[in-house]
Amino acid sequence: MAELGATLTVFLVAVVAIGVVRWVGDTLNPVQLTVPERVPFAGGFDPEFHAWSRFHIRWYSMALLFLAFDMEMVFMYPWAVVFVREGMISLVEMLMFILILVVGIVYTWRERGFEWS
């Protein structure tokens, strides 16, 4: 019951805070943006097309690699705890795990995934 009360309190405070921030914003600047004011600025001409376009993100392999090593760190925390108890065997296991990830780096390098353009 106490937990429900706490949750409701946080919810209420959040709702009130949002209301206050919006009220302050509207009071300070009651002017709504006109259509010409909302146009993205590119130097004086209106854009002809919507900027909602699909393009090839070339840093995609770099992002995947980052995720892999980010997750590796997550595994390293529990490993650090059991390392003292398990000793050398756990060190070898972790080295094998890292080695598999390093193969990923070498592969990406070979595929020229680190070249930005």
Place this chain on the structure above:
Amino acid sequence: MRDLLARLAVGAPVPVFPVAGGGTREALARLRLRPDVHLVDTPRHAIVLLVLGEFPPGEIAGLAAVHDMIPSPRVTVHWTPGGPRDDVPRSMRVDGDDTALVAALSRVAGEVLSGTRASEPPIRPDVDPVEWRGIGPYGHGGKGMTGGTPFGRPLAERAPDRDGLELDQLSVTVGPWLGALPPGLELGIKLQGDVIQEVEIHPPAVTLERPDGWVRALEVPVPVAELELDRARHHLVWLGEALRVHDLPALGQRTLRLAQGLTPGDRGEVERVLAEVRRTGIYRLALRGLGAVDPSQVGGLGPVARAAGLEDDARLDDPTYQELGFRPVSHRGADAADRWRQRIAEITQSLDLAGRAGDRTAFGDGVVEGPRGRITSDGILPGAVTVDLLPELLTGLEWGDAVAVVWSLDVDPTGVASRSSPEGAAA
């Protein structure tokens, strides 16, 4: 609360968006140095729209759109160092020098912020270009997730990209008043992501900046000290603006300050600032390998040619410069980094020449080596040729690199005008 904020805003530097026409390069640099004015990069941050300089006859390109993008309260000020112009809509004209201009900017901004002067109404109608509200399954104007005209604009076209994929290609006009490009330069570009696929140069939105001192040197001999100080000043103003675009504004301000009242005695301070520019690592980090030009295409383009290894300099043929023992500096890389190195080396070289020249005079026989390259009596300015290099150099680059290449070339957008209309040419 609103009154308190308005009072604070009145006390702050005036945010000004400049629409700078021809002949205002140095005036704009001086304005950047004024502590009570803040030149902003987009109309969104401005209160005052400042229209200055010379424009081709007719409506100023993009001015109405820029005016309407400034959020209310807004006010337009019009200042022309070279003479009045009456067709800037809804503007308040200011006559006089920089000090009068800055005083007028502060005054009108104060008035419009405190409510004693009404904000200017928009020039264009407050209606969407295409009806889109409530249309489609999500009310966004499209069919499904895509298709139709979501939010009032059609989606981009498709075209093959450099990786062999068929992806969207966005056509957009950048400039003429985009802070990242020299004022007046207008490019039609096709982008895939931030990679430029195609570049088209549009006619410039400003009129030709007549380099008067240099044009005079075509006909009569002019003191070498005067010419060389002018060259050093030109390169320092270029460096100040280029550093600002590369997000080094404090160093840019120092450089612009050096350009004011420059004398050969300032060499020590100039060298200290130039050494700091080198220490930023900008050559290695932002410029190396970008926009390499073919030396056969850049003959007569002054620093651009000499940065590509050519010993191309009209000063070599001038007896006064020969007497001073002049040898042109040159670099071999032909890329953006070498163009920066070239101009920076030429700043100190020019100060050295100006210091040693005494009252010697040079040129006067129809050919002059200007800061952007060779100026001849036939009237075509080096800027015209530099602008022509852009489509080839920018295609395939990412947007940020393209901006770096444009600045490294010290492009003069009015060069297009000098080429297309002989009567508009300099000499």
